[in-house]
Amino acid sequence: MNIANLSISEISNLYKNKELKPSEVYKEVFTNASLSESIIHAHLKLFQDEATEASKLSDERYAKGNPLSDIDGIPIAIKDNINLKNHETTCSSKMLSNYVSPYDATVITKLRNNGVVFTGKTNLDEFAMGSSTENSAFGPTKNPWNPEHVPGGSSGGSAAVVSVGSAIASLGSDTGGSIRQPASFCGVVGFKPTYGTVSRYGLVAFASSLDQIGPITNSVEDAKILYNSIKGHDPLDATSIKESTVEIPTDKNAKIGVIKELMEEGISDESKKEVEKTIKLLEENGNKVVEVSLPLTKMALSIYYLIAPAECSANLSRFDGVRYGIREAGATSYEMMENTRAEGFGEEVKKRILLGTYALSAGYYDAYYGQALKARSAITKDFENIFKEVDYLISPTTPTPAFKFGEKTENPLEMYMSDLCTIPANLAGIPAISIPTGLSKEDMPLSIQLMSPARTDSSLLEFSETIEKLLGFNQRTLLLEDMK
Amino acid sequence: MNMVPTIGIETHVELNTNSKMFCKCAVVETENPNESLCPTCLGLPGALPVPNLKAIESITMLALSANCAITKNGMFHRKNYFYPDLPKNYQISQFDLPVGVDGSIEIILNETKEIVEIERVHMEEDTGKSIHKGSGRIDSATSTLLDFNRSGVPLVEIVTKPVIKSSKEAVSYIEELRQLVIDLKISEGKLEKGNLRFDANISVAQEGDNELGVKVEIKNMNSLRSLEKAIDYEIKRQTKLIESNEVIIQETRHWDEDKEVTSSMRSKEGSADYRYFSDPDLPNMILSDEFIDNIKKTIPILPSEKRDKLSETGLSISESNYLSKSEEWIYDLFLKTQKITNDTKSTFNLITGELQGQLRKAGTEELPEWFTSERLSEIIKMINENKISFTSGKEILTNLIKNEIIPTKYAEDNNLIQDNDSDEIAKIVQNVIESNKEVVERIKDGEEKLVGFLVGQIIKSSKGNINPSIAKDLLLKEL
């Protein structure tokens, strides 16, 4: 039995029954890491010594019968754009290659208080900008199912570590699909919560109005457990919302809409088939499934590629070599900044900053950024209207299974297209989850995405557990089996 | 041809909150650099802003006091420009939806009330402080040192419409604004500490022209004196250029305090296009009617209202203006005392002359609690009724500041009550004339200044109890 394939609740029960000790699980995940890292390069930093020490404290807590929570002693990896005090936060950028955070993100504080010991920081596309983790300044992460394929991105490292078992669960961040798309590519569960339910304080901002932290896990139940321990209003984040859960049906009365526009051209047959397969299972379960149309989803990519770069152009202005990070010489402070930013940022980051700067500049604001904000309002309204008809929306998570390295680096639009299905949920601020459904002809994972109205996260997770059961798919990557 | 200047003023007022605008760091006054910082005001990766309620209350109070319309559905914008003392390289400010718009502030200029129209009142955060090392001049600096203690301190920016016509009016406007923020208790209002910082936009056009001239912005005026001088200098400079048919460049100019000239500043690189956009970290800011009404209730009496009250007692506009800009207790003391004495002029003179003078000399700013308007009124009444001399009045005042005395009793105990009986005085006058015949002759020959000598003699022989004016009248009659 590979312990790392167990779910959080299974491990937690073994701890409570004294059949297993946290330090044993930590040993296991670090063994898995030492085997897999040379192939998939999912971690930027492993906290082996520190975590091994700390896991012994967790051992003691269980021995005394008073663990801090149900996730006490669960090995969790953190995407390297989330601040962890006294550790580096590099965002996979040369810019922050020497930056050590003097503070904890709110999600980190919450997990610490629950007894979580962190296993390491995971690789990502630089500043979370990308869909393949190829944009990391420290080298790409490989897909554990087949290292010739990308793991997805930007949370590629976080998805890969869960998939390969070098962590039980991980945190990622999702701006346009950055949790769901890599989770889909790596055959694990990825959940993007309702905007504002999880604090962004301490998450290095990419696009503030779209960013949301969420869990990547082996099962929907694990996602629920992890989400419940990181959610909640945070006075340090002005966009954080007060708890106000809305409930919708989670049994056979739940009505599901299939988004017509996400089952058309641009979506591979393999991906469509997974949706059709799920629909059939749902109908057999007694659920009503109807086709719905959300014509504005066709605009989602355009809206996203104005709003996200505009926000990022300002969010990334603070990286200037003045107070932290790398610094390049210059005769004046402005020249120093210009040179530092030329040296510190990778190409994709520069491209998006330049695009956003242009879209906000005098004479273009109304046509680009202003228009995009209005279009975003319109698409949000469309979702609200559709959710008067159905409880959930179903679509593929990604247009295709994981593609190969270098396949989509020529034309920027081709790479952007891989977020086609995931971006709408970020624009509307609604929760969305990716659930593994099966394998492609090439034995790469496939999945479906489920979306629901804002604030219905609990219902979405509960209904997703039902779907997960109906699908009955729980195949794991054989990477470590082959090696062992 | 006649040239007309038009001036607009932008003022940044530093609020007196405990914590900064968007984080919990204390607003500190310390020489030690980089002491009061957190991830937010230092612009660390991942930090977020959360606005300070007190600051929003303060700006709302100011906007209401300046007769502005309040923007109920407002928001914060990011103003983007790269500068090392701006940690995020954008300033959180307000753009098209500021807290207050279209207001007015009443000022006093040459005994008349004038209205300065206000365009906007908005909230923003301060930057850090740059210290340019090297020869001291920016041009030849070798490096810049940065202290971020000031970074994130709440600032209210108040922008006037281009309606100010002279340097004197500009000064009067700043004085009024300063008094306003002090009375509202939202800022310390100390110019020397930079609590109020102002820039002026100046243009000059020919009289009768419908359009304003080319606008020039003047920065770095640190006092009212430099504000006045810089404006006058700039008006002259622009007038001369127009008269000699030269072009005025739209630019920012720096006031050189030492040379007393304005000089062209090199523009901040990349500052031309601020790319304002709504800050996605800060949702729409709704100021409810209830919130606004509650703020209205806490607004104290405003300087303009003080002036109106003071004018009702018969003070001139400039006297009212003077008192409205004095400390609160002086204003109160005047009104209470005037009510008792019913003598506006004597009350005003004694308070603003003798009393303030003595306090200044003594270096105290507050009066002891026993120093009541009733006791002060006793002194004024005694002087007015000729019971005591003005000199004695001063003596009693000095004592009242130091000790808990009752002025009437003090006057009696210390033989300060004047003898106002004309017959008694006439006798003394007669005696003095008798014993100073030679002097009397000289007065009659035209040496009028010797009258004072004789008055002195009269008072001396009466042991100081005679009202000098009565003595003088009688003496002149006799002569």
Place this chain on the structure above:
Amino acid sequence: MKKDIDIKSVAKLAAIKLTDADEKKFEKDLNIILEHVDALSKMNIEDEEINIHPLGEKLNLREDVSSEFLTHDEAMSNSPETEDGHFVVPPSLD
């Protein structure tokens, strides 16, 4: 919307020094993306209201209470260059 990107001035605003080759590449890529997003200009959405928060939430304000966060040393700990407790940069022109 016509595409007339002055890539030099955009780079200046963004404070990113570009080589000639960079300029060419980014200009090309930006044009590809802008061509794509041009679809938005045909949308009839004049009257849409804009909410900053995706869920239409309103801003909550914080009580004016101060507390300490970073020590001086923590604040300076990542600084590339310091002097007398200050961060140091090359001369900044006003």
